[in-house]
Amino acid sequence: MSTSYRIAEAAALLGVSDDTVRRWIDSDRLPATRGGGPAQVDGVALARVAAELHEAPQPGATRSSSARNRLTGIVTRVVRDTVMAQVEIQAGPFRVVSLMSREAADELGLEPGVRAVATVKATQVSVDVP
Structure with a gap:
């Protein structure tokens, strides 16, 4: 079953206006x-x-920054091997790539089209689902 989003949610994830999403539809x-x-x-x-x-x-x-270092976006790509997973998230104008265990990616259900939150810290980026 594929995840779906309302127009306002899609616009927020893409970093564009609701009207832009409607025009694209x-x-x-x-x-x-x-x-x-x-x-x-x-x-x-x-x-x-x-x-x-x-x-x-x-x-x-221009790119804006998140004061709280939490970037909500949509998963655009997941590459898994037997141990690790590389997860790409598009959060408005920001592309975030995170390397995590395959087990973590599987437990979070990370697949293209799923909403996710990337948390950026000085030493790491962690990914969670809202």
Whole structure:
């Protein structure tokens, strides 16, 4: 079962306005379902767009910093081997890559499209789910 997000949640995760997400839905850049309620954006599709935005940053864009060092974003990629997992998160304009045990990634259910929080400390970055 894939994770889905409301338009406002998708916009916050991508670091864009709700209207931008609506335009992307209308132009088929971002698929959404409208099953009788508010539109829902598929998490895997949202992860794809988040990764695309990271690859092509807007000219003149500035990056803001989190005063609390907690960056909420969406998992865009997870690479696992038998012991470790490399998890990539797009948190607005920030791309965070964390190396953790495979067991931790599995326990957190980290897959593309899942919302996650990266906590940055002076010596490490830890990843959690909200």
